[in-house]
Amino acid sequence: MEISQHLRAILSFVETAEAGSFSQAAKKLGVSAAAVSKNVANLEQVLGVRLMNRTTRKISLTEEGTTFLSQARVALDALESAVDSLAVGKMETSGHVRISTSAAFGRNQLLPVLPGLLTRYPALSVEVDFDDRVTDLVNDGYDIAIRGGRIVDSSLISRPVCHLNLALIASPEYLSQYGTPKSPVDLAQHKLIARRFLGGKVNPWGFKAKDGSLSSFEPASPVLTLSAPEALVESARAGLGIAQVGLHQALKYFEDGSLKALLTEQHDAGSYELVIQYPHRALIAPRVKVTVEYLLAAFRQDKSLHFPIAELNKYEYKANE
Structure with a gap:
């Protein structure tokens, strides 16, 4: 099979896998369903494995098909990015960038830096989804995700932003x-x-003992249970009780005195990190590359994301204040 035939066969397979039918893939590719089916069959013959199971009702991927689909997407993304890279020298960086991030981080850290990004690259447009659920970056069509926690997804490129330290807080x-x-x-x-x-x-x-051992404490019979981290901060500021939140979410309230830190020597700040992630590609599209680099530089200037945990004790509550 020649290179051009390889490419047609791979495109037919990817579009069929994503559309779930030969006819829908054919519409997108502008060819007949029979041609798409033949291309996929030829690809299977060359590879020596079945990629799809066909029935009269549906098409489903085999285990080998699922693996090949992931690899094929990387290859096609690389080709698309290669074209973008050649064009970037001839025209202004432009295009649409889709970003997924949590609601709290999106409002407090991402939105304030977007005006600068769009001023520097006026031909860009940005779409942001505020969603605290972990999204499937590739299948959901996102270019970038900004995620915090224990990052384990090795199928994505992760660019570190900062450590996410936790703190115990309450109002004076x-x-x-x-x-x-x-x-x-x-x-x-x-x-x-x-x-x-x-x-x-x-x-x-989490808490740490003098010998370095760690213990875990689950709030028993809490007076209030919430899902949004910013709601925990506001509830603590309202005097409803003690909460554990991200240090970056509480820092400005430590500084204005409306919140105090507790048990700073005993509380474990955790091993969480904040990263910018994007799909693994041989070449990253210029619109995505400039966005990632701009956001990394902007977040480096955000002191709330980089406040030294060792200095938290200066915000600890003292009864005679």
């Missing part, structure tokens, strides 16, 4: 009324605000 008014916990054991006597992830799991609080 709450602590004045109910007292200040001196150890994790004291938390059982306090009003606690828990965070429940969208999957249903309650986020535990």
Whole structure:
């Protein structure tokens, strides 16, 4: 099979896999359904494996087909990016960039830096989805995802932004009324605000002993359970109890005095990180590349994302304040 035939066969396979039918793939490619079916059959013959199971009702991928689809997408993306790279020297960087990020980070960190991005690259357009669920970057059609947590998806390129440190917080008014916990054991006597992830799991609080060992504490019988991290911050500021939140979400309220840090020497800040992710490609499209690089540079200037955890104790509550 010649290179041009290889490319036609691979395109026929990818479009059929994504559309779920030969006829829909044929419409997109501008050829007949019979030609698409023949191209896929020829590809299977060359590879020596069945890529698709066909029935009168539907088409489904075999295990080998699923693996090949992933590899084929990388190859086609590389070809598309190669064309973009040749064109970038002839025209202004342009195009549409789709970004997925969490609601809180999107509002507080991403939105403030987008005007600068669009001023520098006026031919860009940006679409942002605020969604706290983990999205499938490739299948959902996103160019970039900004994610925080324990990052494990090795099929994507991950560019580190910062460590995401956690802190225990409460308002001065709450602590004045109910007292200040001196150890994790004291938390059982306090009003606690828990965070429940969208999957249903309650986020535990971590603590470290003098010998370096770590323990986990799950807020028992919390006075309030919330899913949105910014809601935890506002509830703590309202004096409803003690919460665990990202340090970057609380820093400005530490600075204005409406929140205080607790148990800074004993609380474990966690091992979470914030990254910008995009699909693995041999060549990244210029519109995506400039967006990623701009955001990385902008986030490096955000002091709330890079505040040293060792300095958190200066915001700890003192009863005589």
